[in-house]
Amino acid sequence: AGLAAASALASWWLRADLFRLDGWQFPALAGAVTASAALLGLVRGVLSARRRFGALAVNLVGENAVRCLVAAGLALTGHDSPVGYGLALLAGYGVCLTRPSALRLGRAPDNEGDGSPRAGSATAFLAGAGAGQLLGQAVLTGGAVVLALAGGTAAQVTSLFAALALFRAPYTLGVGMVAPLTGWFTTLVVARDTARLHRVLTGLIAVALAGAGAAAAIGWWLGGPLVAGLFGPGVRLADHQNALVAVGSSFAIATLIATIVALAHGRPAALVRAWLIALVPGIGVFALGGWRPLDATCAAFAVVEAVAFVVLAAEIRRANTTLAR
Secondary structure (H helix, E strand, O other), X not given: OHHHHHHHHHHHHOHHHHHOOOOOXXXXXXXXXXXXXXXXXXXXXXXXXXXXXXXXXXXHHHHHHXXXXXXXXXXXXXXXXXXXXXXXXXXXXXHHHHOHHHHOOOOOOOOOOOOOOOHHHHHHHHHHHHHHHHHHHHHHHOHHHHHHHOOOOHHHHHHHHHHHHHHOHHHHHHHHHHHHHHHHHHHHHHOOOHHHHHHHHHHHHHHHHHHHHHHHHHXXXXXXXXXXXXXXXXXXXXXXXXXXXXXXXXXXHHHHHHHHHHHHOOOHHHHHHHHHHHHHHHHHHHHHOOOOHHHHHHHHHHHHHHHHHHHHHHHHHHHHHHHHO
């Protein structure tokens, strides 16, 4: 509730820079989306904990299916108000209402001694995990906001938003793997299977580096035509800007998996440290690089995502080594 209110107030205060208009609709949508996202996170968390992965899959697909249907209806009937499409985004959270049982929580049996976190550590664990993932999502999705506040034109902000939406599509699909992977990695940690955990980390680093190289090539050669083809010829970034956004989005996927491993080790503070450390060179690139706002934003995004992955990989390596002792 506090975050939703803060989002609405901050959006109202910065509405001229963020939305290029004066009104209450978009600040209200910002607050409503924040509150609805929290509700959706609760539902998905409960479904995952109860191992109802089929219901979780329906929830994931249904959220965006509802949005697409509402948006398609608006387009077919000739509505072009951006507020209507904002309401389409909000409508997707209505899938929460299809699983009312997930909102009824009872006291769980005492699991102490079976490898589960102690009850006394739950608040600290959730606080660290929530803060770390909030920082990660702010980096992943906040580039357009940073560019708008830095003086980017409306066309540049729209183009960056579109490129981010395109290149983080694999990340969005990867979110569906979080629940099962969390259970699997946690099982490895509880079993102290450090050999397999080391192989997971080594494979993740190799895939991250290869993925970043492939993403750079795809962004450079295909990014422009893909963005223009999907969003219109007026929505376009330069080739090097598309490459930077693609590289940052690729590292974001690797960081998502590394985040699951770190949480399985019971180290949520590692997430916060990784993102805070990564923000330092990112801010340096943005503020001291001497580039135009759009170039600086794209470069800072790639740097922060890459450094966060490197730091988190180092944290996981230390956790694996400690577990082996």
